Amino acid sequence: MPVTECIAVYIRLSSEDNDVDGSIKAESNSVSAQRMLINEFIKKQDEFTNCPVVEYVDDGYSGTNFNRPGFQRMMEDAKTGRIKSIVIKDFSRFGRDYLEVGNYLEKILPVLGIRIISINDGFDSINSSGFTGGMSVALKNMLNAMYSRDLSRKVRSAMKTHAKNGEYMPAFPKYGYIKDPEDKHHLVIDPEAAEIVKLIFTMAADGKTKGQIAKYLNETHVLTCREYMCRKGIKMYRENEKEKKLWSVTTISDMLKNEVYLGKIIWNKKRVARTGSNKLVSNDKEEWIVVENAHEPIISDELFQKANEKAFTNQKRVLTKRGVACPIFFCPTCGRRLGFTSRETGYRCMQAHISGLSGCAESKMDRKEAEETVLDAARNMAQLISENLEKKKSEWHKTILKEENIATLESEKKRLSSRKMKLYSDYRSEVLDKEGYMEELEKTTSRISEITLQIAELENEIAVAKKKCDEATEKEMEVNEIAALQDFDKIQLSKIIEKVFIYEPGRMEISWKMDDIFYKEEKA
Template identity: 70%
Template structure:
């Protein structure tokens, strides 16, 4: 069989594929050995000669979770038709959830027309037939899943043992410390960052509120924990990166509560909710592992206690879940959402007291004035989009009535197919010469081919037009909701407004959503309320 697309070489090594003592397991499961094993296998297959190979690697990802970057990229390429064969070392590298692995083997990959080969399991989906082979693979996958759960328990147990011995287990040091070059499980004080930690605790002990501490650090351009760690070359990522890095009340709170600054090793504060999941659940304090005197403290017991007493003395208010609402009113300086003031009469940037930036302080506006202005602009935009929508619907309706043309072409093809049969009959009976027969046949065949090419194109146009008309109906319903608004509603306005930047002084900028086929116009609109008043 000639392979036309690429071959996918998939390699996975879990962070749990380590021995409980923290050392790497045998070379047979390392990335290097997997690559060598698969490459040698592909090189020996005559059918794979001169076929390009794409490598997909997930280093440090659990097999119980299929949300791995390399795996997802490979499946995207498979759905796009760029690969036709997947080669793996064994099924434990593909995944350790036997239900999900079975789903990929029996449904997903066959549907995509992708062949999978597991070298060590002696499995090739092209040659797999009968019940016995399927039962064998299912059994192996179940064993892999059981092994993964057992391995997770062993790893957690081993890491707990290391923690009880006073070893620092997290991959990154806590702000204020660096890892000892001679022992990665031991922390040593980082003098520069430690000074900031002591400053935070001292200010808190003196009664300075957490928001004011954050503002002080921002005003004095002190690098945030993430910025400082990146500067030190420590790899750190964040799901949502803000343009301006700022100290926040949450960061200050977490720092003040962290007992690592007392020279303690604290472990098992949280646990993985379910094996393979990324969700964490909190453990009760009595289940924590706390070992004292494992490294040099940055603050004293007295300062730690005083800072926490002053910072968290107030009784906590009962939690009331807030109704989720979309943020559209934004500060153009720090990119944070605007909040109502205590009086509820105006919007302002809530970070202004922390950033100390004049731009944040200026980002404020009267509530009624801002809401009425945005609402009026939204209604105008709704009228504009609705008018444009009606024009497009007329074009799509014209396309959708091409069914008559489609019927005509189908009838013509049927007639020409009958003519081909008659031409041959006339030629056999002598009514047509050979040259006449060939000439007429070529003309007829060519026309049938043109019709065969034209019919699917028209069908696609009709289907696309119908789809757009249906979408237009749904869009019009959204527009009607906005047009019917009697008061400001962020959740409704969010359907056409991406952001509203409030610059202060009556000047705002509305960023319209541009992610659909019904919108035509400028992406943003700048409005000066003062100018509108003067008109």
């Protein structure tokens, strides 16, 4: 069965679907409830019989924006033609921003040829016309947006009240603590992690720099905060996760400043700029909610004060202007991008001084050597891609020439249509009896149908070939520019280079963008 006949089932459950008093999610909105409702609906539709179903779930994501991994993955599959229909429980699951929802329903999905069905709203785009299937849908989307803003205000107000009562509100506990099994809003000390927290503060108080502390932890193979949390079974999702987790100066700095280790809860330091936005803005200190003795402290006030005095100074360093690290050079050990050396004569791993990993220390190379090697390799690769494009364009041009076949088929189709009229005339004039007429008519009609189908297939094949030729010509111009490059240009080179890993002076590995539509093998 063609992949374009797949049905996408989209399910979303937001953390804000809790009642504002913190009770469990409404059963009607749970992931399992939505899945059951949608699957039962699909089973009852004869047109969906034997159609493959692909499920996309966003559990714990707000509907006020569309920056959700499941939704984004679904739209990427839609753009590639993998799915043809989307089924949802109701529009509030799809999104609560009525303008964006309307944009998807009226513009994006119709352009992609995607059908959308909202079960509880009784909406099926295949039966609708005009503006989003009617004013009722537009009004419902607007009400969803208003509800979301009102819900956000209620949630913020409820969380503020909880915070004032000394309850810990963040989803994850701070490193060094775990959530009390009997009260998820109360922190208790995690003895193993707390020892590392004490070590960090003690080293800082003894005059060790944040870089030295990070390096010591990396060299002694202490699990990072995220690794430790994952080992404890706490799933912490993060985009663009580095392959190698490392203690960093930023992590140490954040820990040293965090008063949670003094037994305090500080809430409302920042707020969301507006409902649905990911941007945070800082609140005035007067607006902060600070609760003392909310849980058992790990660090004493004296140690906290001393560590911060040694680790941070009020003197601002004067930074000299330096070049920006090239985003295509990376360290193969820690996965971070390389930066320039002090005089910008070479590339080196910026984490080498704190990672404690020998591979990071070895990841360096003379700048001129690195750039000339990459430039030379890129020009050769661009030449290969250009030659490959020429071969494919030659094949596509052969397909385009089949337009002559269409003209021949059209001519035959016209002749056969005239023959049908002639057969009828012969039958009326009794030149042909009824049996002879019906036999010849069936043959002629069958051949006309075959020709019509052949013409449609050829037209589609030629249209695809023309599109590919046009795209290949544009790509050819790009790669030819790269093939003719005389100087290192990271913007141009990044068009065909994914990453360059430098292992040691004189040794590198180039990862090419081999999935480029014009370079990869044609899909069957």
